[in-house]
Amino acid sequence: MTIFECRTCGHIEFGAAPEKCLVCRSPKTAFTENADAIQRPADPANLSEGDKKHIPVLKVTGCGLLAGCTDVHAIVGDIEHVMQPKHYILYMDFYLDHRFISRVWLAPEVCKPAASLHLAATSGTVTVIESCNVHGNWMAEIDL
Ligand SMILES: [Fe+2]
Known part of the structure; x- marks a missing residue:
């Protein structure tokens, strides 16, 4: 799928650039x-330590707060990424079926490298792109 990147904020769109x-x-x-x-x-079959620190790990769970809610949780990564002032996860962008739904900003030192969304959707593919200020954008997908 064609990837378009906003040069202002780094946001990525799939398929076509938006207006x-x-x-x-x-x-x-x-x-x-x-x-x-x-x-x-x-090498996707043999992830390096750097890969494991950046590829988001996604989990879908039920929600304990809202009825009819599906929670999607994103953690960076299999080895927890640092959240230091000079090296941290800036944000995570969430998509459903490759359509953007939310960006979660993360502050160094205060935030863990993780974010969750409460979804009304019950089917579809969730994509998460995390942006490391040193190592760029990394992506993962999971089906609801
Ligand atoms: Fe990094």
Whole structure:
């Protein structure tokens, strides 16, 4: 799927650039097609320590707070990523069936490298892209 990246805020859209960035409202002209916007492990069958610190780990659970709610949890990563002032996870963007639904910003030192959403949707594929300020964007997907 074609990947478009907003040069203003780093937001990624799948398939086509939007009229306005759904995160920072920059115009369509701020988007560039960039097949390399998301990092990939060199060897998916043998993940490196760096891969394990960046690829989001996703879990879908029931919700204890809201009726008819499905929770999706994203953790970075299998080895917990640091949240230090000079090296941390900036944000996580969530998508349902490759349509953007939410960005969660994370502050270093205060936040853990994790975010969760409460979804009304009961089916579809959730994609999470996390952005490390040093090592770029990393992605994972899970079916509801
Ligand atoms: Fe990193």
